[in-house]
Structure formats: structure tokens, C-alpha cells
Amino acid sequence: MSTPSVGGDGSVPRTVHVSDALQARLDTFRDQDTGRTTTSVTFDAIAHFRAELPELVRASRARLASPAADAAGVRYLGAGPVHLRLRPDATCAELLDRLSTELGLSWEIWVPPVLNAYLPGRKEPENMPWLVLEEAT
Structure with a gap:
């Protein structure tokens, strides 16, 4: 595992992949206030749900509804092909790593899934018949 490089501004760039719909909701939300960045919205969402992160993430497990889909193929709501660039400072990057361990x-x-739950607008999997939520285990 390599250590992420630190940017010239002291940030530790990270890339996450989100769905097209989630990217559009993030853009709309962020653009309502010019002081918001993708990174600040992401950390606001994490702070908002901090106490319930395990339950939120567990409840966001979904699978494709197709009978031909691999039953073991788990997907998390909000994930997708769009690259979202985060630029957390060292403290926030450490928080991401610590929460990941937890x-x-x-x-x-x-x-x-945290962004999906936080941002206003139609949340996944609403109106997404190709996704079904996983049964609670």
C-alpha cells in the first residue's frame, strides 16, 4: 500500500467513484453556495452521520435485480463511474483512514453512500428498478 502524495496546498488528494445521479445532486448542492467544495460537502456529510455511519453503510448495500446478475455482486448506493476528487488536509485524510478501519x-x-444519504434530491435506489437493497444480516 503506497502513501498518498501531499499536494502543494497540504492536501492529500483522493479519488472516489460516484454515480452520475449523485454527481449531479452534488453539483447542484455545491453550486448553491460558492463557498462549498466537493471536499467540504463530503466532510460535512461525514460529520452529519458520524454516529450512525456503520448502520448507514450497512443499509446501503444493494445488488442488481437481474436474475442473471451475480448474487455475490454487492454494490453500495451512490457508487458509480464518475471520478470525484477530494482534497482533504492531512487531518481529514487521517479521519477517512481511521473511519475506514472502524x-x-x-x-x-x-x-x-454517505453523500447519497446527505444530499437533497432523489436518493438511490428510488426509481432505480435495477437495484434492490440487500437483506439485513
């Missing part, structure tokens, strides 16, 4: 999942997996 959750037992990489931050790339649990950040999209």
Missing part, C-alpha cells in the same frame, strides 16, 4: 471498508466504498 467500518472495515475502504473509504472509497463508504463515502458514496
Whole structure:
């Protein structure tokens, strides 16, 4: 595992992959206040749900509804093909890593569901018949 490089501004750049719909909701939300950045919105969302992160992430597990889909193929709500660049400072990057250890999942997996739950607008999987939520285990 390599150590992320620190940017010239002291940030520790990270990339997460989100769905097209989540990216659009993030853009709309962020653009309502010019002081917001993708990174600040992400950490606001994490702070908002901090006490309930394990439950939120567990409840965001979904799978494809197709009978031909691999039953073991788990997806998390909000995840997708769009690259979202975060620029946390060293303290926030450490928080991502610490929470990942607590959750037992990489931050790339649990950040999209947190944003999905936090941002206004139609949350996944509403109107997404190709996704079904996993049964609680």
C-alpha cells in the first residue's frame, strides 16, 4: 500500500467513484453556495452521520435485480463511474483512514453512500428498478 502524495496546498488528494445521479445532486448542492467544495460537502456529510455511519453503510448495500446478475455482486448506493476528487488536509485524510478501519471498508466504498444519504434530491435506489437493497444480516 503506497502513501498518498501531499499536494502543494497540504492536501492529500483522493479519488472516489460516484454515480452520475449523485454527481449531479452534488453539483447542484455545491453550486448553491460558492463557498462549498466537493471536499467540504463530503466532510460535512461525514460529520452529519458520524454516529450512525456503520448502520448507514450497512443499509446501503444493494445488488442488481437481474436474475442473471451475480448474487455475490454487492454494490453500495451512490457508487458509480464518475471520478470525484477530494482534497482533504492531512487531518481529514487521517479521519477517512481511521473511519475506514472502524467500518472495515475502504473509504472509497463508504463515502458514496454517505453523500447519497446527505444530499437533497432523489436518493438511490428510488426509481432505480435495477437495484434492490440487500437483506439485513
